[in-house]
Amino acid sequence: MDPRPVGMFDSGVGGLSVLREFQRLAPRERVVYFADTAFFPYGPRDAGEVRKRAFAAARRLADAGAKLIVVACNTASAAAVADLRELFADIPFVGMVPGVKPAARSSRSGRVAILATPGTFGGDLYAAVVAEFGRDAAIEAVSGRDLAELVERGEADSPAAREAVRAALGGAVAAGADTVALGCTHYEFLAPAIEAEFPGVAVLGTSEAVARRARDLLAGRGLEAPPDAAGALDLIVTGNREAFLAVLPRLGFAPRASAETPS
Secondary structure: OOOOOEEEEEOOOOOHHHHHHHHHHOOOOEEEEEEOHHHOOOOOOOHHHHHHHHHHHHHHHHHOOOOEEEEOOHHHHHHHHHHHHHHOOOOOEEEOOOOHHHHHHHOOOOEEEEEEOHHHHOOHHHHHHHHHHOOOOEEEEEEOOOHHHHHHOOOOOOHHHHHHHHHHHHHHHHOOOOEEEEOOHHHHHHHHHHHHHOOOOEEEOOHHHHHHHHHHHHHHOOOOOOOOOOOEEEEEEOOOHHHHHHHHHHHOOOOOEOOOOOO
């Protein structure tokens, strides 16, 4: 048993999709969530810049005593997770991987749209996953323009979100894609809008699978919280904390959080 917290980071609210699942699966665990909103969004940024921010977030979480760190961002996972594991060799890391494998296996038409950021598509991780698991399906990479920004503003269920997902995915669906894999944690909050806009198209995220992997890794290494632990959440927000907190209820997320702010 280990009372230390689990660390988790993203450029903003997107990683809360992973946090929500993790709290459901491991309610006794204390989590320190690092929202790097001062540098949001990561998606269009250069891989080197994203790597630097990932190192800074991981260092802050390591200093907070994190026993495991979840990179709850596909762009940061693509840019930095391998280096993070090498640099912080004593801390296990769990990263995000686009759901190419389950999407390709479940597609009836054999056509799959992967909705992600340019940073995710430009990484070696995405190329490797497609090469290994996408051979039996036609994979179309779809970059979401302004989608993460809509979610960050708390507009995931707005008419603007419906219009944006229609514009992003309309061509791929018209071409026969019957499955959309979400390759950005922000986009997981857009799943209802995608399903409403494209009835019959399956929408697959990976937040639950990543949360389950983190829970199982804790159990396998004997790092689970004590049986009497109540679970808690500390937030570290690098940008406007009040704006970040104001968005959470609009995403259906009402965490109990500390007032921690980085110096």
